[in-house]
Amino acid sequence: MVVSSGPLNPKTASYEFNGISGVLGITFGLPLLCVVLNQMIRPDFYIVGLFTNLDIAELWNHIKPLKWYLTNKELWTYYLTWFGVLALFDVLLPGNTIDGVELRDGTKLPYKINGIALTSTLLATLTVRWQLTKGEMPELQYLYENQTDLCIITVIFAFVMAFFLYAASFIPLAHKNGKETRERILSVSGNTGNPVYDWFIGRELNPRLGPLDLKLFCELRPGLLLWFLINVACLHHHYLATGEVNNAILFVTLAQGFYVFDGVLNEEGCLTMMDITTDGFGYMLAFGDLALVPFTYSLQARYLSVSPITLSRPYLAFLSSTMALGYYIFHSANKQKSDFRQGKLPHLKSIDTKRGTKLLCDGWWGISQHMNYFGDWLISLSWCLATGFQTPLTYYYSLYFAALLVHRQQRDEHLCKIKYGDDWHRYESEVPYKIVPYVY
Structure with a gap:
C-alpha cells in the first residue's frame, strides 16, 4: 500500500471553465438548452425551417411556472420511483465485487458489478409489462407525452442532489466502530474553498450513501437507462400511431440501445475513467448524467417519431x-x-x-x-x-x-x-x- 506523501486533500490551485463566470453560465445555460431542444421537437412545432421560422415565444407555450414543477406529485412520483427502484436494484441484485483504483490514502473502494443482473431485470420487466398491457405500455406513453416536464423535474433533482453532496462532503466519515472519524477524500479539482465552484465541480471524490456509490450509480443507471427508455417510448409511440415500425427510428433505438447496454455490461471499465478517478461528484456530473444525457442524446429518436424517414x-x-x-x-x-x-x-x-x-x-x-x-x-x-x-x-x-x-x-x-x-x-x-x- 502506497500512501501519498503530500496532504490527503491538497488545495485546488486553478479554476476550469473560465472560473465562476463560466461555471454560472453552464449551470443555468445548459438546463435552458435542454428545455429548448426538447420543445423544438414537438409535433406542433415547425422543425424543418429551424433557423428561418424560429418563434422563441412558441417554445415556452408548454412551460409551467416553477412552483408547478416543484409541487407536481405525479411527475415527482414517476421520476423518484424510477431513481429509487434502480438504486435498490444496484444494491440488492447479485454481482461480483471488485476494487477500484488506489486512492490517495492507500485504500481501494469496493464496487459491486451487477450490470448483467440489472439489464436482465429491466428487459424482463418491459417484456412482462408489454404482455400485461397488450402492447399499450402506459408508462412509456406517459414518458413520451411528458418528456419536457420530466426534463425540468430531473434538472431540479440534479440541483438538489448537488447541494446535498456539497453539504455532506464536510461531514467526517465514521469508522466501523462508530467512535472515530476520518477525513473524506476530496477531488483535486473541487477543493478551492469557493462554495459555488466546489458545488459545481464536486467537492468529494467518491460520495457514498451506505453501500451505494452515488457517482458510479448516476453515471451508469438512471440517466443512461432513461435515454434507452425514451428511445423505446418514441418507437412505441410511432408504432401505436401508424401500426408500422419505421426502419430509421428502429436503427437509432437498436444502435443506441446497444451502446447503452455495452456501457452497463462493461461497467468495470468506468472505474479507471477520469469521471470516477479524478472528478468530484457535484452539479456538473449530476446534471450531465441525470438530465443532459437522457434528454438531449435521445433527440434523434424523438425527431424521427415526429418526422419519420425511410x-x-x-x-x-x-x-x-x-x-x-x-x-x-x-x-x-x-x-x-x-x-x-x-x-x-x-x-x-x-x-x-x-x-x-x-x-x-x-x-x-x-x-x-x-x-x-x-x-x-x-x-x-x-x-x-x-x-x-x-x-x-x-x-x-x-x-x-x-x-x-x-x-x-x-x-x-x-x-x-x-x-x-x-x-x-x-x-x-x-x-x-x-x-x-x-x-x-
Missing part, C-alpha cells in the same frame, strides 16, 4: 458499417490500453517515466493520444446521419460530443503535463495527434 438498404448498411467501425476502434483501443496496464502486451513500444510508469505509444495509441475518443465520435455520427438532412437539430449530439471530447482531452493533457513533466513532452513528440489521426 432509409434505403445501402444507406442503412453504410450507417451500420460506420457504427461498427467506430465501435471496433473504441472497444479495441480501450482493451489494448487495459491489457497493457496489466502487463499483457510487453512487446508494445512505450516510454518509461520518472514516476516509474510507462506511457503507451504503439498500436492504436501510437496513432493518436485518444484513439478511443475518435471511435466513440464515429458512433455518434452514425446515429445523427440516420435522421437525414432536414434539420441541423438532430446533429446536436455529434457536435456537442465532439466539443466534450476535445475539452476532456485538454483537461487530461493539462493533468498529464503536471504529472509527467518532461516525459509528457517526449510522449507528445512520439504521438503528436490528439484525437483524429493526421488532423487533430
Whole structure:
C-alpha cells in the first residue's frame, strides 16, 4: 500500500471553465438548452425551417411556472420511483465485487458489478409489462407525452442532489466502530474553498450513501437507462400511431440501445475513467448524467417519431458499417490500453517515466493520444446521419460530443503535463495527434 506523501486533500490551485463566470453560465445555460431542444421537437412545432421560422415565444407555450414543477406529485412520483427502484436494484441484485483504483490514502473502494443482473431485470420487466398491457405500455406513453416536464423535474433533482453532496462532503466519515472519524477524500479539482465552484465541480471524490456509490450509480443507471427508455417510448409511440415500425427510428433505438447496454455490461471499465478517478461528484456530473444525457442524446429518436424517414438498404448498411467501425476502434483501443496496464502486451513500444510508469505509444495509441475518443465520435455520427438532412437539430449530439471530447482531452493533457513533466513532452513528440489521426 502506497500512501501519498503530500496532504490527503491538497488545495485546488486553478479554476476550469473560465472560473465562476463560466461555471454560472453552464449551470443555468445548459438546463435552458435542454428545455429548448426538447420543445423544438414537438409535433406542433415547425422543425424543418429551424433557423428561418424560429418563434422563441412558441417554445415556452408548454412551460409551467416553477412552483408547478416543484409541487407536481405525479411527475415527482414517476421520476423518484424510477431513481429509487434502480438504486435498490444496484444494491440488492447479485454481482461480483471488485476494487477500484488506489486512492490517495492507500485504500481501494469496493464496487459491486451487477450490470448483467440489472439489464436482465429491466428487459424482463418491459417484456412482462408489454404482455400485461397488450402492447399499450402506459408508462412509456406517459414518458413520451411528458418528456419536457420530466426534463425540468430531473434538472431540479440534479440541483438538489448537488447541494446535498456539497453539504455532506464536510461531514467526517465514521469508522466501523462508530467512535472515530476520518477525513473524506476530496477531488483535486473541487477543493478551492469557493462554495459555488466546489458545488459545481464536486467537492468529494467518491460520495457514498451506505453501500451505494452515488457517482458510479448516476453515471451508469438512471440517466443512461432513461435515454434507452425514451428511445423505446418514441418507437412505441410511432408504432401505436401508424401500426408500422419505421426502419430509421428502429436503427437509432437498436444502435443506441446497444451502446447503452455495452456501457452497463462493461461497467468495470468506468472505474479507471477520469469521471470516477479524478472528478468530484457535484452539479456538473449530476446534471450531465441525470438530465443532459437522457434528454438531449435521445433527440434523434424523438425527431424521427415526429418526422419519420425511410432509409434505403445501402444507406442503412453504410450507417451500420460506420457504427461498427467506430465501435471496433473504441472497444479495441480501450482493451489494448487495459491489457497493457496489466502487463499483457510487453512487446508494445512505450516510454518509461520518472514516476516509474510507462506511457503507451504503439498500436492504436501510437496513432493518436485518444484513439478511443475518435471511435466513440464515429458512433455518434452514425446515429445523427440516420435522421437525414432536414434539420441541423438532430446533429446536436455529434457536435456537442465532439466539443466534450476535445475539452476532456485538454483537461487530461493539462493533468498529464503536471504529472509527467518532461516525459509528457517526449510522449507528445512520439504521438503528436490528439484525437483524429493526421488532423487533430
